[in-house]
Amino acid sequence: MDVFQGYDHVPPGARGASVAIGNFDGVHKGHQALIARVRAEAARLGIRAGAVVFEPHPREFFQPARPLFTLTPLPQKLKLLEIYGVEITFVLPFAHELAQMSSEEFVERVLVAGLGVAHIVIGYDFLFGKGRAGNAQQLVELGKAFGFGVSVVPPIGSGGEVYSSSAVRAELAQGDVEGAAEMLGHRWKVEGIVQGGARRGTGLGYPTANIALGRGAALAHGIYAVHVDFEGQRYQGAAYLGTRPTFDDGSPVLEVFLFDFDGDLYGRRIEVEFVEFLRGDRKFDSLDALKAQMDVDCARASEVLTADAKAAADRGGR
Known part of the structure; x- marks a missing residue:
């Protein structure tokens, strides 16, 4: 073009x-x-x-x-x-x-x-x-x-609702990435340069790639099952968007954990595709409780993404 x-x-x-x-x-x-x-x-x-x-x-x-x-x-x-x-x-x-x-x-x-x-x-x-x-x-x-x-x-x-950018934003503000995808005709994605963070995820066994969302972004805070595209490769992952209430309740950040990836993404550009909202953000009483929930979140994200990959393969085979 x-x-x-x-x-x-x-x-x-x-x-x-x-x-x-x-x-x-x-x-x-x-x-x-x-x-x-x-x-x-x-x-x-x-x-x-x-x-x-x-x-x-x-x-x-x-x-x-x-x-x-x-x-x-x-x-x-x-x-x-x-x-x-x-x-x-x-x-x-x-x-x-x-x-x-x-x-x-x-x-x-x-x-x-x-x-x-x-x-x-x-x-x-x-x-x-x-x-x-x-x-x-x-x-x-x-x-x-x-x-x-x-x-x-x-x-x-x-269903009586006109497709519009405002309507898509409203769906994303509720975390309904599937509803947004229905209006878009494709899944919503963000891309950005991976930034350095506090490395708390690494200490918990879940090293994350952190990217900044655009000014005005109003995606619902919580955990999402995501696909991550990086240098021609696609990975499954779980993403967190929120203010880290267990730690500092600071500015919102998008943190992405890639399954089956072992490497350094700092300074690299990645693209994150949102597949399903898993749960809302919340504060945990201890790091052990947070770690246990992260285990559950990643297992659930893997289930969702595996099912999604199978459905995509089935559609492609018809």
């Missing part, structure tokens, strides 16, 4: 695409519906299927003091967009210039003059331009004036 920053100086070969526009945080099933439509339009017109994303999320620009639980930082978002079939992505830096553009200016300067779009796909609730004054109907009318097509995708959901 080709990635371009901004809308100025876009090379001729990158212009004229069919593009979906949005924040695409999580690249959930609603976003995937937009991508499917943009690919269909691209195939019909014989052009490339693309996406236009805003970075950072506009809410971070307008409300910097209110941290946003970002589901997919830009590198992860771009990976997912490519997986779902996007061929070209334009990343628009969301700052003062873009925030001050009227809806008409955004269309004329960014979409037409900058990107030369041939077709646009948006969600039914898409708003754009200064004060979020532009909507789907206005974009359709502007498309007629400037010569590009517009497709508006209706709400996508299940």
Whole structure:
């Protein structure tokens, strides 16, 4: 997938695409519906299927003091967009210039003059331009004036609930990583550089890889069964997110214990995929009690992940 920053100086070969526009945080099933439509339009017109994303999320620009639980930082978002079939992505830096553009200016300067779009796909609730004054109907009318097509995708959901980034965040805030995965169409993951810690896990027989979650992350505290990807290898593991109430009740940290791994991960980048929530965080009266519970947690995580691997193998064999 080709990635371009901004809308100025876009090379001729990158212009004229069919593009979906949005924040695409999580690249959930609603976003995937937009991508499917943009690919269909691209195939019909014989052009490339693309996406236009805003970075950072506009809410971070307008409300910097209110941290946003970002589901997919830009590198992860771009990976997912490519997986779902996007061929070209334009990343628009969301700052003062873009925030001050009227809806008409955004269309004329960014979409037409900058990107030369041939077709646009948006969600039914898409708003754009200064004060979020532009909507789907206005974009359709502007498309007629400037010569590009517009497709508006209706709400996508299940059981009466519309798939949205906010709904996914709400599921994760309750620890319901399986519910989040149902909305996402893939499991939620975090990635980061392994940091040094207090090495308490090592003393208990469970050395952990510690990574920082993003600003605003609101995942429920507790124990999770996880997959860990590192340098092309996948490991099963158990992850703890919490404030370590047995020790210091400090800032939240994500600690991951990899099963059947013996090595040094400090300074390395790992990816953690959340499979199932096992239990909530709590304080233990002694280290022995904590160690006994860790034994139980890891045994349970192993059961969950072994069953998951078998189910995946069965699906692949059909």
